[in-house]
Amino acid sequence: MLTCIITLSSCQKNKHLVKVEGARIEVNNTTPDNPDIQAFVKPYMMHVNKTLDSVLAYAPETYSKKDGILNTAIGNLMADIVLEQSIPFFKSKTKNTIDMVLLNHGGIRAPIPKGNVTARTAYQVMPFENSIVVVEMKGTHIWKLITYLQESQKAHPISGLKLTIDADNNIVQALINNKEIDDKEVYFVATNDYLYHGGSEMYFFEEGGKAHKLNYKIRNAMIDYFKKVDTIAPKIDDRFSQIN
Template sequence: MILKSKVIYILLWSALMFGCRQNIELKSTSGKLVLVDSSIAADSAVASVISPFREEIDKQMSRIIGFSEAEQDSYYPESPLSNFVSDIIQERALRYLKANNADTLPMISLMNIKGLRANLPEGEVTVRDIFEIMPFENQIVVLTISGTNIKAFFDYISTTNGEGISGAQLVIKNDKVKSVTINGDVLDVNRNYYLATSDYLANGGDYFSMITNPIQSQLIGCKIREAIIEHIEELNQNNLKVVSNIDGRIKID
């Protein structure tokens, strides 16, 4: 199989290198469906190469990083897991801003609930558990947003029945904003705010178009998944378990 792959590669390379030197006209094509399933025997040569890497990856993924007091799941309008992850994003972003003497504005954080793809289990928490929750390579980004666009941000969240947020309290009534406070203060459309979130959402993912043209955007050099792992490890080093609850940061009136 490896030899065949090399031959195919050489043929393709030759076609790319020399095909442009003459006019080639496609006359016809043909093909057939090949099912890639358990009926195809494993190639022993390939398996022997992959095996050491698979074993090392499995070892790293099975590493216990801490313990959770209870299972955490995610749901609307707020949930233990979405609160937990948005709080971690908030904490990590604030740490970055303080280190750069830039923590000058009120901050809120966002974690889209649909982006949390599994529950955090009760008891032992492994690296694999965090990869299952957050399988994406999303980076934490801090946006400087006008108060007007922050209002539009909360207006949108009200139509989606909530999201994972930190640093704010939102009350929704009839799919509209009834009230918003940020760090205990009423939202002011005449000032700017920091919004810490994923680069996916900052680029307009999940229809968050109102945050795609920020006054400033800063990647802090940390993936959300890495921040979660490191946070749980820090808790464990201090003999603490993961604890997160619903605290009323989003209410449906």
């Protein structure tokens, strides 16, 4: 019996993969639904939609990033939310507060429409998984940040910083917390991980200094803020303005 097994084993050939074939199966709106899959997914879809569409706040107007020149209501709202919602997290980690916020104009992906504000609204405005990072920056690096804003001429969302330029784009005034910038002072600047790593050519963040990751997504900060207010009322103001 043993001999037979050895003989059979010795007669077996080693098998090798010699060919792999694949086919492209297109799935589009003409693909028929699978009832079993639909039935399986339905309760999960209903739960997700219920969560996303639950009313959190109210917007009395429609707010778009196209509404302003150097600052917009929606951009101001997002920067202010990051500042307000991040400070408790940052204080618990470092005992310090956050001095200012800088985000990017292109990161606002949709307007906030007039009417009910939901979690879905936050996902539409901020669909990316960007998390908040707080960077320690000396005043000398803050000036690089300000030069970037001065030259870009875009309504990048800011909070805590007040910047005024003249008709020739020269800096008239730059204040953080309503105080002149001290080149030797260390400021805590909140941004997101994409910008910290040089996104939108904001290379000054990585050049700045130590970074603190809060593990707190901007989208989640928006949702948390919406939950605690009844009505949002952002406005275009003078935080970044040009005078003649």
